[in-house]
Amino acid sequence: MFGLDARIALAIFGILSAGAGTMIFGIIAESRATALARELDSVEQAYTNFVFDTGINTTTFTDLTDDSNVTNGWDGPYFTAIGDNHVQYGTYSIVEGLPSAATEPTACPAPPADCFMWVSLTEIPDQTALDIQEKMDGKHTASGGTDTNSEGKFRISTVAGNVDTIYFRIAKR
Numbered sequence: 001m002f003g004l005d006a007r008i009a010l011a012i013f014g015i016l017s018a019g020a021g022t023m024i025f026g027i028i029a030e031s032r033a034t035a036l037a038r039e040l041d042s043v044e045q046a047y048t049n050f051v052f053d054t055g056i057n058t059t060t061f062t063d064l065t066d067d068s069n070v071t072n073g074w075d076g077p078y079f080t081a082i083g084d085n086h087v088q089y090g091t092y093s094i095v096e097g098l099p100s101a102a103t104e105p106t107a108c109p110a111p112p113a114d115c116f117m118w119v120s121l122t123e124i125p126d127q128t129a130l131d132i133q134e135k136m137d138g139k140h141t142a143s144g145g146t147d148t149n150s151e152g153k154f155r156i157s158t159v160a161g162n163v164d165t166i167y168f169r170i171a172k173r
Contacts, residue, residue: 033131036089036124040136043119044170046078047094057117057173061092090122090165096173104157104167115173118155122165129156129164136168
């Protein structure tokens with residue numbers, strides 16, 4: 001029914017389509033990681049502004065989005081979100097922790113010597129978490145990476161399934 005030329009053209013078109021599809025999928029994954037890395041930078045800036053205005057190291061993420069706690073000096077919103085829920089992923093929170101932990105920050109001792117404030121976000125797909133880590137700290141820690149995940153500002157806490165919780169250091173306490 002089809003001539004040899006038509007079959008060759010269809011085969012070439014199929015090969016090119018498969019290659020383009022793979023390339024587009026990689027570009028989409030890269031753009032998701034870039035967008036979330038920028039968002040984490042925005043949360044860091046929002047937290048810095050909140051502390052500057054109020055003098056408080058808060059552990060309540062919604063303090064950045066609304067003044068429901070009636071905080072003296074609050075001049076926000078510092079970050080645009082509906083509560084602590086992320087539009088695409090899980091839930092934001094702010095925790096205190098030591099930077100030496102390989103996954104999630106560990107509790108600060110009393111008095112907190114080198115304690116930092118971290119923003120966490122749940123339900124991040126495994127590969128997206130690794131891609132964000134590469135953008136934020138310049139390296140992967142899983143899949144054969146050499147870093148121990150204890151350096152830099154970014155941590156990945158692997159949970160069961162194919163999603164992780166990520167932690168990004170936003171301020172020294």
